[in-house]
Amino acid sequence: MRLYFEKCVLDTDRRELRRGERPVPVQPQVFDLLVHLIENRDRVVTKDDLLEAVWNGRIVSESTLISRINAARRAIGDDGEQQRLIRTIARKGVRFVGEVEKRQAVASSSLPIEGAPEPPAATMALVDRPSIAVLPFTNMSGDTEHDFFVDGITEDLITALSRIRQFLVIARNATLRYKRELPDIREITATLGVRYVVEGSVRRDAGRVRVSAQLLDGGTGNHVWAERFDRKLDDIFAIQDEIAREIAGQIEPELGRAEYERTKATPPENLGAWELFHRGMALIAQRTRDGNAEARRVLERSLALDSGFAPAHAAIAWSQAEDLFFCYAAHDPKDILDRARRAVVLDDRDALSHLALAWGLTFDRQPESAVNAAKRAIALNPSFAHAYAILGRLLIQSGRCDEGIRQAEWALRLSPFAPSARQYLNVLAVGYLYLGNDAKAVEFARESIHSFDTWAQHMIITSALGHLGDHEGAKHEIRETRKHRPDFSITQVLRDYVVFDATCLDRLLAGLRKAGVAETSKLGLTSRRS
CATH class of the missing domain: 1.25.40.10 (Tetratricopeptide repeat domain)
Structure with missing residues (x-):
């Protein structure tokens, strides 16, 4: 569903917001808050309503709630002084007061604005968060009866990657045009406004299946990662799910490394919150005392840009916990736990935040609660390899x-x-x-x-x-x-x-x-x- 108001289009299926001709990066909680306000624009939405809809009933501070409302206003070109679209009703709550038109989404690589020309493909802007498109996998078997299995692999992979909150995954309807004809990768990324592309093929023969997949950098056309998966075809749907999870599990760290390589020569002051976060995670992945210390400095820069950015809080807690585990530096376990809990409150659906909580609970000597937190991280992102290792x-x-x-x-x-x-x-x-x-x-x-x-x-x-x-x-x-x-x-x-x-x-x-x-x-x- 697409929601049109002023110069904005909110696509609830693709979880994308555009203002004018440009995509607007929006945190998941801010997006959910905006959708809830628009869908309930016929009434005043109370604080309790927002807590239930956006935070699943969890209690958050007044400052966090105000921060998210202000972020929603900024995303749609509003502010707290004018309140043209999101109006605060004293002692009651907030209400969306703009005129909204609903339309069903259609397959398209962009979100057209009412009365505005379609933006040229080559000028499609990239969002701050790393973005990825999964192209329809190719059926190499020569039998169209196998198309359903190939399409299932593509759909399951999109679903698996979409559960990794650190990346923006383009919806499948935007890539269907490439099922029969595949132009140059750089043309595809320019058209879709993404940074990376996954493509692959499926071959079935005599009760076995081989799936090949590769991750490409849209800016250069270079391969970032490639792998082949061979399976015996017992339960078709279980195999689809298993292969999709394995591909997503291998792509996630490769994307993190690629983002670090892409931005490492850029001064930190020129990077956005998401880019700083990925740089920090790459430094943590070095598993060194100096890497963790530098990661925290980078992540604090990310939080200076967005103090409510849950993954950055989670990553800081993670780095502190690893310092303790490997005896790199001393930290107060209570500080680690408090930081991780704050991340979960900010975004209860972020798998990294729950895994950081598992670390914090470990050093607080609460093993059962730590196990539950790790399991919650896996439930949110079944391809999160490190969560399985921590649970193990x-x-x-x-x-x-x-x-x-x-x-x-x-x-x-x-x-x-x-x-x-x-x-x-x-x-x-x-x-x-x-x-x-x-x-x-x-x-x-x-x-x-x-x-x-x-x-x-x-x-x-x-x-x-x-x-x-x-x-x-x-x-x-x-x-x-x-x-x-x-x-x-x-x-x-x-x-x-x-x-x-x-x-x-x-x-x-x-x-x-x-x-x-x-x-x-x-x-x-x-x-x-x-």
């Missing part, structure tokens, strides 16, 4: 090792080439250590170290080698661990490594003691973090 770690540290290992394995399957994928291997290593499969724990932890070397992996290897009776190997790993943690000791592990299940903790410590790890550090460093 939480389950393993709670003694539910088999469940946790399955979650970590799925994270690796969803996103095997993500910057954090090697970290997922260490989650598996911990699970196998607790289950008594020490050889496998050593194997996975050592593989993780190749590209992600922290004290935690060496500590796990030390414990596993202690159980295996490999004293020489254990001595070597103790030395390696102390390169990261000079105060490595039983006391330091108890302080810095979060384990919820007593049996798991006992096995970890027993292995460390067998390996010869001292009870306390002789360096007198147990009270500070390196």
Whole structure:
């Protein structure tokens, strides 16, 4: 449905707003608030109405509510002084007072304005948020009866990508024109006003299916990512869903990296809130002390542009939690939890915010609540590989090792080439250590170290080698661990490594003691973090 008012068009199906000939970037909550006001323009909408419609009944501060209303006004060219379209009714609420015309949406690459000429394709402006179009996948089987399966893959992929709130995904009706004829990629991105394009093909033969997909940079036409997926055709609809989730899971980190590469040479003061957010996330993905510190500086710039930007709050909490986990720097766990909770209040449907909350609850020693927060992140974005890995770690540290290992394995399957994928291997290593499969724990932890070397992996290897009776190997790993943690000791592990299940903790410590790890550090460093 399209809603026309003044010089604006609000497309509720594509979740897009245009003012004049330009798309207007709008945060999800602001968009929802605007739609609710327009759809209920025949009455005054109270604060309670907005809380129920936009925040699912959650209580938010008065300043947050006012901030969202003002953002909605700015998006449609209104302001708090004139109140031409959104009017505040003293002590009652707010009401949309503009004239609105409803029309059914039709397939189009742009949102035409009543009485205005269609903007030239080449001048379609890009929105601040990274945007992506999924082109209809090509049926390579030569049998039109398979078209339904190919179309299903395309639709499921659009749905999966749309659940990643950090990206704007163009609706399928805007790309149907390219099903039979495919012009140059740069022409497509200019026409649709997107930055990236996904295209692919499907081939079915003798009970098997092969899906090839690639992600292209619309500005250069260069490949950002490509992969092939082979499956046995048992349950067609389950296979469609599974392949779509895997493609989305692999595309998400690649888009993040591409955005970082695209903007890294641009001074921060010239970037928007979304671009700064993606730069911050790329810095966090480095998993280093300096990367996390620089990420927070970048993310604070993002919040200076939009103080209610939930993903930036969530990313700051995430970076602080990883500092604690890897012993990079000290932070108050309460501050992490408060920041994550604020992100969730600002946007309850943002998966990253719920995953940051899971981190915060971890360090607040609330394992059940942390597990629920991670599950909520997955429900919001089923392709979020890191959420599966964090859930896996939480389950393993709670003694539910088999469940946790399955979650970590799925994270690796969803996103095997993500910057954090090697970290997922260490989650598996911990699970196998607790289950008594020490050889496998050593194997996975050592593989993780190749590209992600922290004290935690060496500590796990030390414990596993202690159980295996490999004293020489254990001595070597103790030395390696102390390169990261000079105060490595039983006391330091108890302080810095979060384990919820007593049996798991006992096995970890027993292995460390067998390996010869001292009870306390002789360096007198147990009270500070390196």
